Amino acid sequence: MTAAVFSRTRNGSALPLAKVPVVPFDSFRGALLGELAEGRRLVAFFAAPEPGAAAALWAVLADDGPGTLGVARTVLEDDGFPSLTPAAPQAHLFEREMAEQLGLRPQGHPWLKPVRYRPSWRPGHDAWGRSEGEPILPAVGDFFRVEGHEVHEVAVGPVHAGVIEPGHFRFQCHGERVFHLEIALGFQHRGVEESLLGGPHRQTTARIETLAGDTTIGHATAWAQAVEALSARSAPPRAQAMRGIALELERLANHAGDLGALAGDVGFLPTASFCGRLRGDFLNMTALLCGNRFGRGLVRPGGTLVDLDEALAAELGRRLEETMKDLRGAAELLFGAATVLARFEATGRVDPATAESLGLVGPAARACGIDQDVRRDHPTGIYRFTHVPVMTAHDGDVNARAFVRWLEAQRSYDFVKAQLASLPKGSIRAGEKPIRPEHVAVSLVEGWRGEVCHVAVTDAEGRFARYKVVDPSFHNWMGLAMALRNEEISDFPLCNKSFNLSYCGHDL
Amino acid sequence: MIRTLLARISQGHRTMLWPDGPAPALAERYRGLPTIDAGRCPEACRACADVCPTEAISFSAGKPAIDLGRCLFCPECEAACPEKAISFTRDYRLAVRSRDDLRLDGAALPLAKALDAKLLSLFGRSLKLRQVSAGGCNACEADVNVLGTIGWDLGRFGIQVVASPRHADGLLITGPVTKNMELALKKTWDAVPPPKIVIAVGACAISGGPYYDRPEQLGGAASVVPVDLFVPGCPPHPLTILDGLLRLLGKLEDEGRVAPR
Incomplete structure (x- = not known):
């Protein structure tokens, strides 16, 4: 460089x-x-x-x-x-x-719109010339429009039909065909990044763990790594292995849930039913570790809060094996059904050049043949010692995104089994050390949706002058918009599910 | 077809018997209802309150009280207490009818009572809910969603999440209610035909949760709509949510399942 x-x-x-x-x-x-x-x-x-x-x-x-x-x-x-x-x-x-x-x-920015519809951190400086105190309404403003005979606009959200986070989708259609989709988010904005300035505070860990609730382990690990880097300490090997186990259980739970949701969206009810239950079984394994199904209260700077004794490790291994057997059955049924493949294949394609230029990450990128994974390319913790094979597919369609998830779930299973069989001995937490002033730390974690990035910059007192969070969804929402081009609008739910992006992770 | 049938047989019957049978097993380390033994508190000790990420613990006359509406059920206070005066039990029953009931200072938690007779006659055997996430992190949403899976089968109680507020009898709200969701939530509420109820699920929807002091949010569902049931947790276990719903509908009391009328 x-x-x-x-x-x-x-x-x-x-x-x-x-x-x-x-x-x-x-x-x-x-x-x-x-x-x-x-x-x-x-x-x-x-x-x-x-x-x-x-x-x-x-x-x-x-x-x-x-x-x-x-x-x-x-x-x-x-x-x-x-x-x-x-x-x-x-x-x-x-x-x-x-x-x-x-x-x-x-x-010269081609489409300079707000991201989260909030006032500027610098009073008196507003990119859109809005006066101080002027109300800012989410998703209100210009939208890209297609004009022409029989072109129409469809607006969906913020509140959606299911149990799902809010966002606004604006489609420009000609009949059923989508020319363009614009996604306006910001409804979930809780002011996380601004609240991290001057930290860490007593609330910080809880906010990190709820940045994106389904990625609690991913974000908490990125946070722990960043603080460890700033304070020149590292988590003991045993804690690193436990974090790896928790991260892969998080991936298994979400990938299983996504396979079920994708099955549900094409009306393939057996796998939809099976995977809905299996997702919960994986979440229960995380609860076995730390008491919380989403992994809250497990990962902390310096290591982990709780240990995994032999009996618990054995129980986890037993449950994992049993659940994986059922997941295998559910997935094989899904990918073996011609009716499913007919709906998955060639739907919502993103070509590799587009994926690369937009900087897509995670399964969405790997489904376009982009061979990238933080666990292999920038390994930290346990991933320096145990390698997880990177799974790619090449069609960039719903089927590729679904199949990459299934392949990854299998690799995660192998990884967790191997870790449980050879957990390093020793302590689970390194002693406290102060955060060094005037440093910058970069921390990447391959969360189940892709690259989780935290960047921490400290001031002269060792407080955060800036703490930047990049959830993988931040890179990928535009990928979903591109996947919809020239698709039928009725395929939106399926395409959306194949990305399954975070609203609050984007809105922060 | 034969493969589907074989898979169906292999996956087995999965719907739990609860509340007619045993409740599903909770993890050994699950943190449910906290207990306080104020007699153990050392003089002037504030260790628990000092580490609480949401300032859920307050002291009056030297005795700690926990606001379960703010509590994230994280392990911090239990770990910080030098005398084990605070500990988490595995009691998953946490839902109450009034915000004030969540201030726990040693007395028993007054678990949710059923709706009044008129509302029970309307909703007791069929309750349609519209879910609104208003700043939720997708954990509460996920554990509400789980209730619809075959393991829990919410439909067997006549409870269903519907796709339009106009088809709903009430709202199930998650998240602290961000300013950016205030209008959408009000409009959704207005679109539900009366009489209607509101269920607030999770610390965020009750008090703002981890975001309680942020100006970007309003401090929970009650800031915008009247709330009938508060379900604490971060997120609440699905069992806690279902227990609350069944109590609200008069299908479950402390003595157990209430026989259908």
Whole structure:
């Protein structure tokens, strides 16, 4: 990577701020665009409050081959700067986010709309010229429109028909055919990132664990890794193995649930019924570990809060085997049914070039043949010692996204079985150490939806000057919009389910 | 077809017998109703209150009280207490009818009583709910969803989640009610024909939960609509939610299942 601009680091490591030079914006922009053109990925791009200036801009790039990360920063004196999005679509939502949070103006951004419909963190600086105190209504504003004979618009949400989080979907249709889908979120916005400034606070862990409730372990592990990096300590091997077990159980639960939901959306009721129950059985295994079905109260900076004794490990192994047998039956039935494949195949396709340019992550990316997985490319903790094979498919359709999930579930099962059989001995928590001032730490975790990224920057007192959270959904919502192009609107639920993205993880 | 039938046989019958039979087994480490033994509290000790992430623990006259509406049932207070004065039991029965009932200071939790006779006659054997997530993290939503699966089969009690507020008898609300969901929630409430009820599921919907002090949220469902049933937890176990629903509908009392009329 461009060494004068990007400081090299690794997942789960911290750099002193002195080692990340503040470079002029033009060099920052030039180097960032150059790296992205050469295939590096934008894992985080965000603004932070900067006294005496408009904002500091931070970029974190991943070089998946050698497993390195690059961190760069610049300081903006003015609110305006030339947008990177026209040259690098991966930046599109990040730039909208920084415009909303810090009142910056990425000039030339093709679709500069709010992300979460909230006031700016810098009173008096608003990217859209709204006055202070002016009410901001979610999803109110311009939407992309297609004009023409018999073209019509369909608006859905925020409240949906099922038990599901809120979001607004605006379709431009010609008959049944969708020309364009625009997704407006922000309804779930709870102010998480702003509340993390100046932390950690007593509420921080609970907020991390509820960033996206179905990814409690993913986010809690990213948080723990970030704090461990900042305080120069590491979790004991036994705790790392337990975190790995919990992360894979989370993946198993959600992948099983998704297979069932996809089956339900094409009216294939046997697998829908079986998987609804099996998801719960996996959640109960997480409860076996820590008392909570979503893994709350398990992962903490320094290790884990509770241990896994031999009897519990044996019970977990027994249940896992039994549940996996049933999941195998349910999945084989699903993928063996011609009626299911007829609905799954060639529905909601995303081509690899689009997936790459948007920076998709997780199963949605791997279903397009993009061979990337944090567990292999940027391994931390137990994944440095036990490798999980990366599963890809190539069609980029609903079937590929479903099948990758099933393949991954099998690998997760193998991993958990192996870990239970050879849990490292020793303690589960490293002693407390203070967070180092003026450092930056990058922490990536391959959550079940994809790459979870936390970036922590500390001030002179060792408090968070910025704590950036990138849920995999933040990268992937645009992928869903692209999957709908030229599809029938009636296939929206199926396509949506095949991504199953987080609303609150996006809205923060 | 034959493969489907074989799979069906292999998966077996999975609907639980509860409440007519035993309740499903809860994990050994499950944290349900907390108990407080204030007699053990050392003088001026505030260890539990100091670590509580939602300021759910308060002291009056040296005795701690827990607001179960805010409690996340996390292990922090139990771990911080030097004298084991606070501990979590495995009692999953937590739902109450009034917000004030959730302030636990040593007395028994007054579990939810049934709706009044008129509402019971309307909803007792058929209750249709519209679910609104208003800032929920998808954990409460997931554990409400679970009630619809074959293991729990909510439909056998005449309870069903419906796709339109106009088909509903009430709302089941999750999340702290973000400012950005306030209008949508009000509109959904207005669209439900009266008489109607509201069920608040989870710490967020009762008090704002982990977000209790954030200006982006309103502090729970009761800030917008009148709430008839409060189900604490983060998230509540599905068994806790179902127990609350059945009590509200008069199908379950402390003595056990109430025989159908």
